Amino acid sequence: MKIAVIGGGAWGTALAQVAARGGEPVTLWAREDDVTTSVNARHENSLFLPGIPLSPSIRATGDLADIADAEALLVVVPAQFLRSVLTQVPVECRPLVLCAKGIEAGTQKLVAEVARELHPDAPVAVLSGPTFAHEVARGLPTAVTLACEDDSLRERLAERLAGPAFRTYGSSDVAGAEIGGAVKNVLAIACGVVEGAGLGLNARAALIARGFAEMTRFGVARGGRPETLAGLSGLGDLVLTCSSINSRNFSLGVGLGQGKSAAELLADRRTVAEGAATAPVLREAARAAGVDMPVTQAVCALLEGTPVGQVVDALLSRPLREEHV
Numbered sequence: 001m002k003i004a005v006i007g008g009g010a011w012g013t014a015l016a017q018v019a020a021r022g023g024e025p026v027t028l029w030a031r032e033d034d035v036t037t038s039v040n041a042r043h044e045n046s047l048f049l050p051g052i053p054l055s056p057s058i059r060a061t062g063d064l065a066d067i068a069d070a071e072a073l074l075v076v077v078p079a080q081f082l083r084s085v086l087t088q089v090p091v092e093c094r095p096l097v098l099c100a101k102g103i104e105a106g107t108q109k110l111v112a113e114v115a116r117e118l119h120p121d122a123p124v125a126v127l128s129g130p131t132f133a134h135e136v137a138r139g140l141p142t143a144v145t146l147a148c149e150d151d152s153l154r155e156r157l158a159e160r161l162a163g164p165a166f167r168t169y170g171s172s173d174v175a176g177a178e179i180g181g182a183v184k185n186v187l188a189i190a191c192g193v194v195e196g197a198g199l200g201l202n203a204r205a206a207l208i209a210r211g212f213a214e215m216t217r218f219g220v221a222r223g224g225r226p227e228t229l230a231g232l233s234g235l236g237d238l239v240l241t242c243s244s245i246n247s248r249n250f251s252l253g254v255g256l257g258q259g260k261s262a263a264e265l266l267a268d269r270r271t272v273a274e275g276a277a278t279a280p281v282l283r284e285a286a287r288a289a290g291v292d293m294p295v296t297q298a299v300c301a302l303l304e305g306t307p308v309g310q311v312v313d314a315l316l317s318r319p320l321r322e323e324h325v
């Protein structure tokens, strides 16, 4: 199955590396000339994944006409740009493997819902899980959820992408797989705040557990299955992203916890911290679904400039409740 990757950021590049493992030709579409030039000339994405040698069988392009011969498209642009990019891509009825983690502002749509709206003839799959791009691109062991409702397509994609250090676990729960990835980014900001404000490891563990509870409530309300949320794309990714400064979302939270403003922290970032855009959308989507998400509300307050101490006091002073309701 010939693969093209749409999006030349860190994750798109790492997935191109996965798909090109056996020397198969892979086309990587990128917006930035610096990316296409460095990938083609030096086999490196010097903008988003510097210092990691890439397979010479990856060919980068800025021209969407070059993906014409691909049999499946891995779509790896940030969630808030997905609609504008997918509007330009000549998808036809080719499978779309959606790899962004976020919820669209304005519509509250998950990425697969946006893709189905724009390209109703294209089957969709979601690839998600605990996957720092720089580790995947280096070939370090990684496992992901590959969700697709079509059993035969899921098996073909899983086989095509799997390798000795990249394990794909199949699932038919597309909504569950993408909700875990979108919500964990918001919760990772909260865990970063705990780190930045020096609130301790007990607080971080509490946030991971209570954050997982609210991820599950929201995921089930939007049609996901609890076991998917407890798997690689939910709990697995939550644990990774909430425990490492390598996470862009966690590091954004560290800055907030140190008292910096979101505007200041996001101003000169070239890379994406999806949780910052997802948090207010998730708060609205949770309200619409009648789901209580106190950690998400706290992250929104922090992004909006409420002081850390005030947000923590508000979280801790809520009425006591049973743990499992």
Ligand SMILES: NC(=O)c1ccc[n+]([C@@H]2O[C@H](COP(=O)([O-])OP(=O)(O)OC[C@H]3O[C@@H](n4cnc5c(N)ncnc54)[C@H](O)[C@@H]3O)[C@@H](O)[C@H]2O)c1
Binding pocket: 007, 008, 009, 010, 011, 012, 013, 030, 031, 032, 048, 076, 077, 078, 079, 081, 084, 085, 099, 100, 101, 102, 131, 132, 133, 134, 270, 271, 272, 274
């Ligand atoms: N980096 C990772 O480790 C990782 C792992 C798994 C999933 N993801 C997800 O993959 C998605 C892409 O993240 P990334 O890490 O590859 O990005 P990145 O931070 O490395 O790069 C930013 C990307 O945004 C694109 N971009 C910027 N402005 C744009 C615009 N106006 N229109 C279209 N595209 C624009 C850039 O071209 C680039 O591809 C995100 O949803 C992220 O959550 C990332």
Ligand SMILES: O=P(O)(O)OC[C@H](O)CO
Binding pocket: 101, 129, 130, 131, 132, 133, 185, 188, 237, 240, 241, 246, 247, 248, 249, 250, 272, 273, 274
């Ligand atoms: O750097 P982050 O916070 O966007 O996390 C990257 C991946 O989503 C981890 O699975």
